[in-house]
Amino acid sequence: MRFLLIEDNELLANAVTERLSLDGHIIDHANDLSTAWDYTATSSYDMILLDIMLPDGDGRKFLEQHRMGKSRTPIIVLTARSEVSDRVGILDLGADDYMIKPIDFSELEARCRAVLRRRAGAARNTMSFGDIEFDALAGTLKINDNEIKLRTKELRLLEIFVNAPQQIFAKSHLLNRLFPFDVEASENAIEVYVGRLRKHLGDSNVSITTVRGLGYKLECV
Amino acid sequence: MRAFIISTIMLIISGSAHAFDVEDRKVFKGHDGEPVLRIISTADISYFAPMINSFRATRPDVTIDYTVASSTQVMQAIYEEKQPFDLAISSAMDLQIKLANDGYARKHTSYSAQDLPNWAVWNDMVFAFTQEPAGFVISNKLFEGYAIPKNRQELINTLRQNPKKFEGRVGTYDIRKSGAGYLFATQDARASDTYWRLTEVMGTLDPRLYCCASDMIADVVDGTLAIAYNVLASYAEQSPYIDAFTIVLPSDFSTVMLRTMLIPSTSKNPELATSFLNFALSQTHPTETSTMLQTKSLRQAKQSTLTRISLGPGLLVYLDYFKKKHFMEEWENAILQE
């Protein structure tokens, strides 16, 4: 996904950028509102992450103006303010969701997906690889007109593979991406989910192959 | 008879203590010897006995010692001699007032008839229980053929027109001897100048001067006098020879004397005196129709012509040495035309 991060704290911005790129996302970082406007004018983003307290103005002003403009890019507000009234105000001003710093990136990803799913509505947003058709938002896998409903973790795992075919993913990497940090899970859990995906993909020309000592990759046979 | 004996004995026993002259005395004996109410009065026993007897009906235990004296002697007994009388009854209003004014009377406020008319009480010390007008007593026999004078002016005219007829047949008080006479004279003089003219006219007729009303009435009855001036109508009415004379209350004005009683400060039995006083007042007030207050002539008189002598220090004026001397001189000048 392509993110625009509007955050004045350089250290935090760098950390967030680094953290999100670990999961393969592309992040543009704007230090202030004017830079942010420049970015939104020239590029299109899947998601905007917005801080409220910015050197040249209030993030809420950006929210209002953004909503009145043409862009439909969803915005998740990252705020250091935790008061209830602030949160309510943020949603009323047109934010799609908000998170209170410090943020849990698994949750951020989950919220992003929820926002995007809400935005997409009935529209399909499918990816194809080999003879499989995959809709990450709807959570469906289509093999030869045969639609299979995937469970969350299977869906997440398949999404990772489909987004980067041929790339070898270490078990530990997959573990990090599939489970929140505070859920105790072993690499066996990855093997279980990979096993389930392989079963679903059984009839297709796509398979998850094991690269001994390195991990897994998605291949078209 | 028994009462007479007792009174005579008492008179002899207590007589030695008296310096004043006692005219008469009677003791109305009660059941017990005590208590004794001592009354000194100017009124005759016969005149006052009914009142005493009706009081005794309510208080049979009380013995009443009734002493009769002239008004000056009443004054003498209380003022000078401080005799322990419990009640002083007198027709000499001026002297009664003098007694009270000079502190010889007790104040008494508990009299039963609180609504005593104002004229009947002075300073809660002197209480009036009769109203007695003075008038002409005219011999019916000697006035035969003459119009009965209705007022002083008519009397003056009658006397002037018939000096021969009335020469020596006109009588009045000798005010030098009679306290009542002096009181009437001064009040008459105060009321109208007619008094002096009448006195002068009488003076020209060689008048007879009297100390007492009873003598005057007697002389009218026996034909010595054709007319007696300033006789108490109440006295005259009681005369057994009432047919012999006519009582006239002058229509110009009739001086009304009030008989009064007071409790001397020398009284040894003031409670008893108080109860008698209350009794007497209740007999005579509040209705002025009581026999004591209302004589026949008074009833017949025109109210507006009645001049009540008012109780008060004004009466003291005529007791003043100079005033009295002056008045006497004037009177003598008028009446004694030698």
Added chain:
Amino acid sequence: MRPNVKGSIRQRLLFMLLLSTAAIAILLYVVVQSVAEQITQESQDNILAASAISILDSARVIDGEISIDLPYSSLSMLDSVTDERAFYAIHLNDEFLSGYADLPRIKNLSDIPTFQSSAYLGEDIRIASTRRSYSTLEGQAFLEVSVAQTLTGLNQSISRVSRLSLAIGFGFFLVSMIVALLIAQSTIRPLHSLTEAVSRRGPSDLRPVTAPVPTEMTPLVASLNSLMIRLQNSLSRSEDFIAEAAHRVRTPMAIVRTQAEVTLRRVEKEENRQTVREMIRAIDESSRTAGQLLDYAMVSFRTDDLAKEIIQLDALLAEIVDRLAPLSELRDVTITLNTPEKLKIVGDQILVQNAIQNVLDNAIKYSDVDTEISILLICKNDKANIIVKDRGYGFDNAEMRDLLKRFKRGQNAQQVIGSGLGLTIVDDIMGAHGGAISLSNNQEGGACVHLSFPL
């Protein structure tokens, strides 16, 4: 806190007014009394003087001898209104002529009547004396006349006047008392209305008082208003401060946390990963505690002045579940919401939302992976009941009662991030709405939280 009460303005005002009124009434009494006494005394003196002069006027020198013809009125006038004992004495130089020889004589006489109070024959009397010069045979001589009377009438008049002035004084006092009551009442009225206006306000209403007040109260109202402004400033400053502080703390925590997550990705060794995880957990814990502390303060503040909005519970539940969906999804926990009835309650929407959210947060946190949380909204016993069941560890029976207390956490929750304030907040909010929270365990395992609101 009970105010430190000392005295009452109304009572003090009343007291002062009555005191001054009483003083004036007494003064009035004394003045009326003394003036009236003086007038009465003067009128008596005038009569006595007239009497004495009338006697003097009646004196004639005839053939060099003094002759006095006492006018009747000279003594009768003394007795005209009330019965009075009257005395007189006439002296020519020092020779007693007539009347009462022992009547007290006034020294230093002049042609103008002189008066003196004295006692005679055991009674108080007032004497007027005057004299006039006559030429007699013996030459020039002073004729001195004294007239005296008792004081019956005077005393009667004085006691009448005394009663009258007492009545005037008392009447004045009575009228003034009523007036004083009215004055005190009307003086206090603006204070009362100010008090009412201020006490009618909610605790968060810090607007300045704008109702008109009398001049004397402007300093009070001015300082009240300035206090309000300062309070408001200080409140908003402290709100700003907390928000600012939270911001300042949360941002570095966010940096550390993010970097820790990055690190977690890079670290391979299990013991190092464990350390980083614990770091992240610690950060989350403090962040959550800070958030709940703020929430707790907010709840305390809002429950003092509870809003009365109509809350559509089913819609609210749906909204909350929707917002929590990403979290539950993350843990493979399914939330099923069952709202067969559309129920409305009256209360503070933000608080109710906070309470439900807290309960659901807990349910999600303590649920096992791939389990279900069921939420049921039903009307029962005239109450709106929200029943949240999870398949987590459940509550320890022994601790259940204590869990609603501040900073109490279950023994079996040590592995889960929490502050121990969540249920306390829920309990407070329920209490403020007249509702209740009850905790139990499901027969088939897991916790059951039951919230009931009055309809």
